[in-house]
Amino acid sequence: MRIDVVTLFPDFMRQCAAVGVVGRAQQRELLQVETWNPRDFATDNYRTVDGRTCGGGPGMVMLIEPLRAALKAVREAAPEPVHVIYLSPQGARLTQDRVVSLAKMPRIALLCGRYEGVDERLLAHEVDEELSIGDYVLSGGELGAAVVIDAVGRLQDGALNDAQSAQQDSFSDGLLDCPHYTKPVHDALGDVPAVLLSGDHAAIRRWRLKQSLGRTWLRRPDLLARRNLDAESAVLLEEFRRDYLRHHEAAVADRGN
Template sequence: MDEPKSPPQRSHGRKTMRPTLVPRDLMEDAPELASVWKAQVITLLPEAFPGVLGLSLTGRALKDGLWQLETVPLRQFGEGKHRNVDDTPAGGGAGMVLRPDIMADTIDHARVRIAPMAPLIYLSPRGRPLTQKLAQQLAAGPGVTLICGRFEGLDQRVIDHYDIIEVSLGDFVLTGGEIAAQAMIDAIVRLLPGVLGNEASTEEESFSDGLLEHSQYTRPAIWRGMEIPPVLMSGHHGEIAKWRRAQSEDLTRDRRPDLWEAHQARRKTD
């Protein structure tokens, strides 16, 4: 006697969808999308991407096509059997320098795949600081091509020839530009429409108006003997706004006198 057939599974005949453990799959075979903000990354470590950008809100937005990410492996344009991309510094010194001819070939290949108005940025400790204002400017554009430095840096002639903008994450040195590139892309992508889902959150956070953000609280109302400031529980929105503004000003004055001076200067000219 034949055994009874088991009922067909609900997914029978359909493509099974399951979460991936490899965020890089978000970048594989992705179609080119018109009018979508795009980040190109020239790097010796393409396997480092998307990294944290493939997770949480940025990863969801990448999957949903709200932005695109493309790596351009520098090594594929290298020279010789070992695909060399660097050489010793002219004038002597420690370390190696990325060669201008190799980098130029890589840049020329990359730039035809992105909008002409997208800026070319080199992540460098000697660059201008990455600020919220710069992130907002870049988010308003078509995208960006980022160059991740390695070794002792990039031949200056390439920077001059392509009018490359140098941007720094801060007054410290990393082993390469990949971490800085991911931080910069994250700062930009979260400003793109639809990524956060709450446009007001980007208007009230630190640096949005030149000040640090006020302190935040949530339930429980009393935790380890410490209460939420009563004004936040009052329901009086005008008083809450005044309290938050005062908090922002006090924090900025105390922790970032440079920002406070710039804020005061802007108020005098307004």
């Protein structure tokens, strides 16, 4: 897969994509990340990429021409069609389902805005999709682009040393991930749950599903509202709820004594 990033900070984007799983994916030639600086496509001596907003008001807006020329160069750089994404707080919320879809594309391009944003006419004619990583405003699209690169890059076949890691991530099945433990088994902070040491794979699977369902109920009930639970999941979630309420009531009673 190839990802092209149009950004005023190409060094930052290259550094983000050079480490960890994404860096390894590039080393294994599973992923290619290229950067394009709009200033290289500006036509004046000052390499201008922004102008004052029409109608007055604070801030500057990124110009059409340097971005249009940069995207033209992106499209001509490789034969595969490219899906252009603008990182914007006004875009659709990025979800794991969308990440999975993007990871299957041969090429995407990430357009990083700055200042007050990008001229609306360019967005209307040159961009295929707008994505947001959350309901907040950043100084530019680079951090959002880094999130997309990491989320998409780690799903390339062979990027993770254990392919099952991606299958067990939060949101991969619409639920939050279960708790994880490692050595030591016994610690002042608590013990590893006995079921995880039992060697009973069916019991471990059931425990993990129960915890995943329970965490989602506690922290992201909206995810459960969109999900039709099968019979086993419904029983496990009810078990978790009973256990949680019983422990909560016991803790309240202890505080009262």
